[in-house]
Amino acid sequence: MTDMRNGVCAVCGGEEIYTASTRLETPTALFGMLHTEKVDLYACVSCGFLQTFLDRTDDQARWMRNSWKRV
Numbered sequence: 001m002t003d004m005r006n007g008v009c010a011v012c013g014g015e016e017i018y019t020a021s022t023r024l025e026t027p028t029a030l031f032g033m034l035h036t037e038k039v040d041l042y043a044c045v046s047c048g049f050l051q052t053f054l055d056r057t058d059d060q061a062r063w064m065r066n067s068w069k070r071v
């Protein structure tokens with residue numbers, strides 16, 4: 001998949017991409033004890049596709065490796 005941080009939409013190829021950072025409330029099961037995560041959002045104006053990047057910590061990376069299913 002295209003990394004929209006490079007300014008190109010992963011779905012439609014549009015080049016008008018905007019970004020914002022926010023904190024996302026997540027279910028406890030997602031990262032154990034943590035409840036809000038900082039994420040960077042990249043949105044395509046043309047088609048509305050939204051790509052989300054987690055500003056992950058070492059603890060979160062460890063949690064994903066131990067608890068999530070690898071694709």
Ligand SMILES: [Zn+2]
Nearest residue numbers: 009012044047
């Ligand atoms: Zn698009």
